[in-house]
Structures are given as C-alpha cells and as structure tokens.
Amino acid sequence: MKAKVSVTLKRGILDPQGQAVLHALGSLGYSGVQDVRMGKLLELELATSDRAGAEAEVKAMCERLLANTVIEDYRIELVD
Amino acid sequence: MADAPSRIGILVFPGSNCDRDCHHAVEQIMGARAEFIWHKNASLPQLDAVIIPGGFSYGDYLRTGAIARFSPVMAAVTRFAEAGGLVLGICNGFQILLEAGLLPGAMLRNRSLSFICRDVRVRVENTATPFTGRCKPGQVLTLPIAHADGNYYTDQSTLSKLNAQNRIVFRYCTPDGQVTPEANPNGSLDGIAGITNAAGNVLGLMPHPERSAEALLGNEDGRLILFSLLDSIKSGRFAPKPVMAS
Numbered sequence: 001m002k003a004k005v006s007v008t009l010k011r012g013i014l015d016p017q018g019q020a021v022l023h024a025l026g027s028l029g030y031s032g033v034q035d036v037r038m039g040k041l042l043e044l045e046l047a048t049s050d051r052a053g054a055e056a057e058v059k060a061m062c063e064r065l066l067a068n069t070v071i072e073d074y075r076i077e078l079v080d
Numbered sequence: 081m082a083d084a085p086s087r088i089g090i091l092v093f094p095g096s097n098c099d100r101d102c103h104h105a106v107e108q109i110m111g112a113r114a115e116f117i118w119h120k121n122a123s124l125p126q127l128d129a130v131i132i133p134g135g136f137s138y139g140d141y142l143r144t145g146a147i148a149r150f151s152p153v154m155a156a157v158t159r160f161a162e163a164g165g166l167v168l169g170i171c172n173g174f175q176i177l178l179e180a181g182l183l184p185g186a187m188l189r190n191r192s193l194s195f196i197c198r199d200v201r202v203r204v205e206n207t208a209t210p211f212t213g214r215c216k217p218g219q220v221l222t223l224p225i226a227h228a229d230g231n232y233y234t235d236q237s238t239l240s241k242l243n244a245q246n247r248i249v250f251r252y253c254t255p256d257g258q259v260t261p262e263a264n265p266n267g268s269l270d271g272i273a274g275i276t277n278a279a280g281n282v283l284g285l286m287p288h289p290e291r292s293a294e295a296l297l298g299n300e301d302g303r304l305i306l307f308s309l310l311d312s313i314k315s316g317r318f319a320p321k322p323v324m325a326s
Contacts, residue, residue, distance in 0.1 A: 009188075013233065014267070016193050040142075065150070068143055068179065070186040071233055 001046045003058045004077040007067045008039030042066060051078055086112040086313045089127040091157070091173075093119045093148045098134035098170065098290065105290035106131070109303065110310050119151035127320075128313040129166040130157055132173030134226070134288060144187055144229045145175035154180055165320035166210055166312060167282040171227055174274070174284030183277055183284045184242070185234035190227070191267025197226040199299070200265050202273045202287060203253040206246045209276055210312035211283045214304045220257045221250075221301040223287035225265060230286040232268040232275075242275055250274035250285055281318055 009015045018036040025033045044061075048054050058076050067074040088106045092099045099116065106114035115125065119137075124130070137148035148154070154176070161167045161182055169177040177183045190196060199222050204215040215221070234242070242248050251271035254263045259271040266286075274285030289302030312318050 013188065014191070016189055016191055016231075016267075020193055065142070065146065068146065068186050070184075070235075071188060 001049055001051070001054055002079040003044040003046055003054060004079060005042040005044065005058065005062060005066055006039055006075045006077075007042070007062075007072050008037050008074075009071055010073050013071055039072075049080075054078055083314070086110075086128045086310060087115060087126065088112050088313075089115050089117045089124055089130045091119060091130065091132050091153055092116050093135070093137035093151060095137045095139055096133050096135035096172070098172075098288065101288075101290045102131050102133045102170070105293055105302075105306060109293050110306050112310060112313075117153060119148065119153045122152040122156060124153070124156045124160055127160070127165070129168065129309060129318075130160060132157070132167070132169040132176055133290075134171030134173060137172055137176065140229070143179065144172060145177075145179040148172075148176045149180040158182060160320055161277070161282050163320035163322070164279065164281055164318060166309065166318045168211060168309060169282070169284040170288055170290065171225075171230075171286055174286055175229065177282065177284045182282050183275055184238045185232055185275070187229045188231040188233050188267070189229055190231050190265070195226070195228040196230075196265050197224070198265075199224050199292075200273075200287060201253050201255055201257075201263065202250040203257050203259065204249070205251055206249050206276075208246070209249055209280050209283065209308075210318055211276075211305055211308050212249060213308040213311050215308065218257055219304075220253060220255065221287075221304065222292070222299055223289060223301055224291050224299075225287050227266070227286055230266040230268060232272045232286075234269060239270060242272075243270075245278060247276045247278070247280075248272055248274075249276055249283060250287070
C-alpha cells in the first residue's frame with residue numbers, strides 16, 4: 001500500500017513561495033489565479049495492507065516528523 | 081589554585097558548519113574549555129553549558145532542524161535543559177530547539193525567500209537572562225545573520241505569553257533602536273530575533289554572536305552574549321541539578 005502525504009502551510013500563515021508563484025503566474029497573463037499555496041508531497045511505500053492500521057501509523061508519522069503542526073497541515077491519502 | 085575552566089559542549093550534526101567557530105570562541109575568546117559532542121552520543125559529559133551551533137544539519141531536509149532534533153544527543157540535551165542547564169542555540173541551533181519543543185514556535189522561509197547574510201541590529205529586550213547580563217536595557221547590538229528560514233512564527237496566545245513573561249530577548253531594530261517593519265530582515269513575527277524558554281535557561285537566537293566577538297573581525301558585540309553566559313556559569317546559579325539516569 002502507498003500513502004501520499006501532502007503538507008501545506010496552515011491557512012492564515014503567509015506562504016511567501018506560494019505568493020512568488022502567484023505573482024509569476026500573473027506576469028505570464030494567468031490573471032484568474034486568486035491564490036497559490038505551495039507544499040510538499042511525500043509518497044510512502046508501506047509493507048502493510050491494513051488500511052486502518054496504516055492510517056493511524058502515518059498520522060503518527062505526520063504528527064512526529066513529517067509536518068510541523070505549529071505551521072503546517074497535512075492530508076493523508078492511502079492508495080492500494 | 082585557579083578555578084577549573086568552565087566546560088561548554090558544542091553539538092556536531094552532519095551539516096553543522098559553525099561548530100568550529102563556536103569552539104574557537106569558547107576556547108580563545110571566553111577562555112573556557114570546549115568539547116565537541118557528536119550527535120550520536122546518547123549522553124553528555126559533565127558540562128556547564130551546551131551550544132547548538134549554526135549550519136545546515138541534515139541538509140535542512142524536510143524542515144530546518146526537523147531531523148536533527150531526533151538525534152540521540154537531543155534527548156540528552158532535553159534532560160540537561162530540564163535539569164536547569166544552560167543551552168544556547170544559534171541560527172540552525174535555534175531552529176533545532178524549536179523543532180525539539182524546547183522553545184515554542186516554528187520558522188518559516190524568509191519573507192523575501194532569499195538567504196540573507198549581513199549584519200543586522202537587534203535590541204536587547206531583557207537583560208535579566210543568563211545570556212544578557214552584560215547588556216544594558218534597550219542596548220542595540222550589531223550582529224551578523226546568515227539564514228533562509230528565520231521568519232519566526234507562533235500563534236497569538238503563545239506570543240502574548242512570550243511578551244508577558246519577558247521571553248523575547250532580542251528584536252530586530254533600526255540603528256537607533258526602533259523596532260520597525262523595515263528593520264526586520266526576514267518577516268519574523270513581532271520582530272523576534274531570539275527567545276528563551278519559561279525557565280530562562282534555554283536561549284535561541286538567529287544572529288551569530290560567535291562571529292562577532294573579535295576586534296580583528298570588526299565587531300565585538302557578540303562578546304556581551306558570550307561573556308554573559310560565562311558569568312552565569314561562574315555564578316553557579318545555573319548548574320544543572322543532578323537527575324536520575326533514565
């Protein structure tokens with residue numbers, strides 16, 4: 001099983017990289033983009049096929065290491 | 081008989097690059113004994129203080145300090161800090177202290193997205209810490225910064241607590257000591273350049289006192305921080321309490 005973990009800055013925290021991309025898109029003429037939030041994508045290959053167990057374990061990984069919950073949110077997607 | 085020299089441990093992670101500068105500052109400027117401590121060490125020798133130096137521990141992968149904080153030595157540093165021992169985190173050392181939870185908050189990328197390497201001014205906001213005893217209240221220090229992630233962030237309730245408890249020790253300021261958005265190099269919340277823990281024995285700061293402590297290099301303001309630390313060690317008031325081995 002694979003876990004895809006996306007980590008982004010929390011809403012309300014200025015994302016200077018996202019802002020830079022937003023302005024670059026604007027200068028290319030893509031004026032319809034209202035906001036850009038940039039983050040990280042981590043793909044984890046897991047040895048288990050137990051979805052509930054995997055979800056709990058990846059959540060623990062996010063809380064301990066993969067995200068800094070002072071500034072970041074994370075989303076977990078499990079793919080069989 | 082002369083007093084035994086103070087012993088200051090300097091942590092070394094893969095990617096630390098200010099460890100030798102700190103060693104030089106401790107031995108040649110402060111006249112204390114410096115001891116490198118490899119990050120795999122699960123315990124500390126007998127020490128009077130610990131410095132976590134600047135650099136790029138683990139290449140700053142994932143987040144600055146995020147991987148270093150799980151090195152075995154950090155559990156020992158946490159016990160040392162909880163026992164009242166003095167811990168000074170400089171630049172990447174500050175970032176590691178944040179990730180380790182020894183100080184509150186987190187670092188964001190600099191507002192400009194640039195790595196900034198230049199002298200800045202900081203105002204001393206609290207002289208009653210073990211690291212600022214030689215400073216005057218409101219004194220403006222010139223110190224160098226060199227970082228890409230020094231944009232300090234915390235939630236409003238923690239910021240209120242830091243202010244109420246006088247734990248913001250340094251703020252970026254103008255040459256005449258005004259804390260303004262223009263004087264803030266990285267977008268740091270409330271101009272924060274350095275904070276302590278609640279007990280006051282752990283300081284993290286982004287500027288580098290060890291790089292600005294010799295007249296030969298054109299700036300000695302960093303000496304005030306280094307010698308304040310040495311005064312605190314010699315006072316004996318910050319000797320770590322013995323703790324049970326865990």
